[in-house]
Amino acid sequence: MGLADEVLALLDDALAIYRDSPRAVTWLRAHRARFAEPLRVAVAGAPRSGKSTVVSALIGEELTSTGATTWYQDGPQPKAHVGHYEVPVVRRDGRAFVDAPDAERVVVEWPSRSLRDVTLIDTPAGAPVEHVYGEADAVLYLTRHMHNTDLRFLQAAHDHPVARATPVNTVVVLSRADEIGGGRIDALTSAKQIARRYRREAAVTPLCQNVVAVAGLLAVAARTVRPDEFAALATLAGLPRTALEEHLLSADRFVGDDFPVPLDPATRRALVDRFGIFGVRLTTTLIRQGFDTQVKLTGQLVQRSGLGELRDSIGIHFTERHDVLKARSALLGLDVVLRAEPRPTAATLATTTERILASAHDFRELRLLAAIHSGRIRLPDGLEAEATRLVGGLGADPLTRLGLDHEPRPDELHHVLHHTLNRWRDHAADPLLDHAQRRAAAVVVRTCEGLLTEQPA
Incomplete structure (x- = not known):
């Protein structure tokens, strides 16, 4: 049983226990239904951090935020709703505006390939952490430079037992990279170097999966x-x-x-x-x-603005891990119910939640991927690239993980899996590697074992 199946079964158990609580049942059913939805990615940051610009770049259309929390999702034609009421989408000077000045929440449907797998949530500037992370499965946090206020915001997002155990749903974006160094022609190169440095900082790396630099205005213009x-x-x-x-x-x-x-x-x-x-x-x-x-x-x-790297990062860390992040959101949602309405019959739910958090290999893969990407873990002799690929850094399907560019025969696939597994078992026991490297190899071993057990005998 995979992680998503385990969590869905846990939600079903919770629905049975809380069947006499309409509020809890509504909340739990909503989290269960979210597994079938596109991933919810919130875009957050301080005022003038370029949130709406980055959202426009990702969607491929110049969109102007209303100041409300705006949900962008795929649809056959541009339209917007506030509650049950449709509101106008108008164009002025090549930009699209939603005419809903007093709304607190707007849902915009827009035909965009980028929105097929992701719903983007443009949050108000300076929105509190609980507002940003409350309904999202993952977050793009935008800033010009990492300041103490940014670190405090990200730390608050992980100030919860479930979130602390699975810090795998945030990518930090240096969103105005063209302003680095007074806007010199090499500004984007400098910004990417700064992003790489942030990835290695002890205060930043436990709080996010990646740090990327994007020139938002240039990215929108590119699209x-x-x-x-x-x-x-x-x-x-x-x-x-x-x-x-x-x-x-x-x-x-x-x-x-x-x-x-x-x-x-x-x-x-x-x-x-x-x-x-x-x-x-x-x-x-x-x-x-x-x-x-x-x-x-x-x-x-697209390449030079950093938009390509941002889209790759969203793919690797978010959309490729749809079920993992949905499961994480569901565990957080279940915890809300357990805290709001504690009851003796729900004790088993808390125990099962702790077991899933401690044992779920999907979370370990994401943490290792972030550690390799940030440079916190270095593996020798080309092992980094192979480890990244095996734990799903280039894609989560078995053939991509194994680096196969063709459909192998069953016996060939088993041979490749056994060979890969045995090599990584050797790495996990290699005394020449340090403790962190051997632990990383052990995660890869568990991945290979999982791929092997998924194959027909």
């Missing part, structure tokens, strides 16, 4: 660049670098009257609004370097 914008950028790139350089020192200079090509101030102002002055600098440089079509340019912008 939504229009032909007229590309044409304007190509015109700028056609200028000699020296002729354009002094006009790219600030937004004011860029929209000034003494511009060397006939691009009107309104067009230039629109470029700055969409790309930022850093983005204009970068795009013109890339076009000169040969990324001189719209398709080539947008591909580069």
